[in-house]
Amino acid sequence: MKRNIYILSLIAILLLFVSPDLIAQRMGHGGGGGRGGGGMNRSSINGGSFQSRDRPSSSNMSGSSYKSNSNINRNNASSSYNKGNYNNASNSYNKGNYNKSNINNNNINSNNRNYNxxxxxxxxxxxxxxxxxxxSSGYYNGYHGYHPYYYHPYTPYHYGAYWHPVGFFMAAMVTTAVMVSVANQSYYYNQGVYYTQVxxxxxxxxxxxxxxxxxLxxxxxxxxxxxxxxxxFGGTFYTKSSKGYTVVVAPIGAIVSTIPEGATEQEIDGQKYVVxxxxxxxxxLQNGQNMYQIVAMD
Known part of the structure; x- marks a missing residue:
């Protein structure tokens, strides 16, 4: 009996020296099977084996490191999306579709302007x-009406260096020019060309x-x-008299083979005339040669 009392007393004394933290830790381990299971899951995610003492380390890796990696990946994904796909798509849209549309529109407008x-x-x-x-129903040199229309491209006739078209400007008058006048207006005349001073x-x-x-x-x-x-001469008709050659209005029905530089083609009622x-x-066309006949217009 005394021996049993002695043993119980010894056990009680030993229990007083046991660390409460150790008991709490061991009890926590024993009662936290579900949490231990959670530790195993996190360890498994990180690639390690199940060890209860490594839980805090596993928790840090799963919490801090994993979140950091998640942030890095998320930033990288955003950066790749924004700079790579989104910006490139925008650039592709702006430089490709938008600019090409403008170019095409410009070409269409340009073509319209050119043709219209x-x-x-x-x-x-x-x-x-x-x-x-x-x-058009008159007689010209015994021929009734105008000669049948036959288009051939206007090719300017060049008389030589002394001849200049209407609008030509020069700073000094040539010494061979002479002064002529009509209707109180004076002109300089030289080899079929008339000038006024400006x-x-x-x-x-x-x-x-x-x-x-x-x-002439x-x-x-x-x-x-x-x-x-x-x-x-030079697109102008003259009649001859004792005084010289007088400029006249171009006679309707007259036929010539050349027209000087400075004329233009005009389409009238589907036919092209040189003006x-x-x-x-x-x-x-006359005997296979390109000719022109002066016609009257209203």
């Missing part, structure tokens, strides 16, 4: 002028009707039209 407003081959469509029916020099003008000059260049040609002989100084030349 800008003249192709210097041809203007003139809807304000029509062929005069009265003159600020800083001289400019070429159309031959004034009724002005008379002493001579050797390139002039005689044109007969209804028993009247005209002299043609020079308000004179209309209709192209046609």
């Amino acid at each position: 407003n800008v003249n192709v081959n210097n041809v203007n469509v003139n809807r304000n002028v029509t062929v005069n029916a009265h003159y 600020s800083g020099g001289y400019t070429v003008v159309p031959a004034p009707v009724n002005v008379t000059v002493v001579s 260049p050797n390139d002039m040609v005689a044109v007969k039209n209804n028993d009247v002989t005209y002299y043609y 020079y100084n308000n004179t209309y030349f209709q192209p046609f």
